[in-house]
Amino acid sequence: MVTMNCPKCGAPFEYEPGVRFKKCDYCGTMIYIDKSQVMFYYIIPFTISRDNVPQVFRRWASGPKMAKGLENSKIKSIKAMYFPVYRFVRVSDGKEMVFIKPAKSTLLPGLTNLKVPPGDMKIFDSTFATGDAEIIQPDLTMDTYLPSLPGEGKEQEIVFFPIYEVRYEFQGKEYSVVIDGSSGEVFTSYYPPRSSVPYLALAMITFILAAVGSAIGTMLSGWGWFLVLAGMAIGIGGGYYIAKKY
């Protein structure tokens, strides 16, 4: 926790991220915290524990777009990291603008789409326990961006957000995903997809049997309606099989 002092009476007060106005507990002076000239170090703690990461991964892997059986992939490794991004708040023509810029060049999936994930930001100092998670050091300095940003600086900060890098093996090939350790969102650039072909093929069979059957039923012979019923049976039975297997 960072302490600052009241400019009027000198009493210390604790600072929380996101706070700009603070009332001094001793003299009652309203204190304004000017963040335009300093850089703050913030960190978002993990809310998803490492033990729950395989379950989060399996939930994602069982999604309808992913290859069937992906949820049973072998998890090779789970690595906890705090990943840095810069967040700049600028004021130009009286308008506030927010810019998110990379602090670290990375090949991790999904992290090229920059953002500050949702979370309860804390001041990052020596009192913050990071546990076994690795702190990824920034390799790009703030000065890389400052000259090119419009307007005047109001706030600048580096935010370390929690991620898990999960490496998994599916059908002999290795893939990886990144899981946001705060909200559980899964980022990925590539995963083995599920084919829509069996789904669409079955749906078409049922549809065509019903269409042909009802056309025959109304125009030629009542037997056509049996075709409709057969299509429906194939749709329900086959549908159950495909939903389970493919």
Next chain:
Amino acid sequence: MKLTYGLNCPSCGGRVEIKEGDLVAICPFCHTVSRIEGDRDVKTLAYRMVVDEKHAMNSAMRWFRKGFKARDLKKVARIVEIYPIYLPFWKYSAIGLGIVCGYNEETYTDSNGRVHTKKVYKEEQIRKDYTWTYIACDAGDIGINHLRNTQGEVIPLPQDIPSYEATTSKDDAQVQAERDIKRWIFKEAKIENVTFHKEFVVPRDFNLLYYPVWVIRYDYKGKMYFLTVDGVTGQVLSGRAPGDAMWQSLAIGTGATIGGVLAGLAPVGGSIDGRLGGLLFLLGIIIFGVSYYFFRYGSEIVEGDIEKPYSLIEKLKSGKFGIGGWVVRI
């Protein structure tokens, strides 16, 4: 370089009570009126959490049984964790004023059985209160972009519940709010062919609202899903849940059959009236499409503002379906 400034009366140095978002302050000692130039002219407020943990759990249990989720969800699901958070939202209240002119086309049949189309000219004046909300941080996988409820007991932000930081620009939010409200005013008029329209947004209040939410993570057969419960109303706001192969197969079996039958009846319908045939065929295709989407993507049920892979309407609207730019009015 100074980091902190004491905000005292510039005239006598006396202590002045200022709350965030105040525009002027009057010194209680020398009565000097000072204008406050806050660097973020937004008032921060929070709603009191009224839903307790038990209530949130009950909402989750009811939600498990609703809709096309796995049939054994309520029995098998095991709640792993449940915790409250405060989520930041930009909240913009305004009076919307607008005038929309144009005409609707109405068809009628005269006494000789002939169909005519006439233009009915309309002029609508709109005056309505609007409240716009949007999440003030990245939405992540929380799935709550807009608030369903904008009423609550206003309190200072509690320190005992974690609150997520607002990280997006207030001015961007304000611009978006005004744009959205103007669109709502325009829609309110319900005029098909618009010849003239003008909308005004009279701002009333712009706040950063911290809204209480319960996050519940649960395990279903080794997979971790989640849901969120509104901390004021107790309603489920968003969530992910496993689907059920039985619902999927019933959807395709009945949907594709009904769709197919309608399409098959199209030739007969067409022999009665050309338009009836076309209508039957179109309806059949739509029913088929919807049931196919549920069949294909129904293995996971998502609710709230999480991106839905099977939402046909969303896909049509965004043009991702390959019908780029084709506007569908629902």
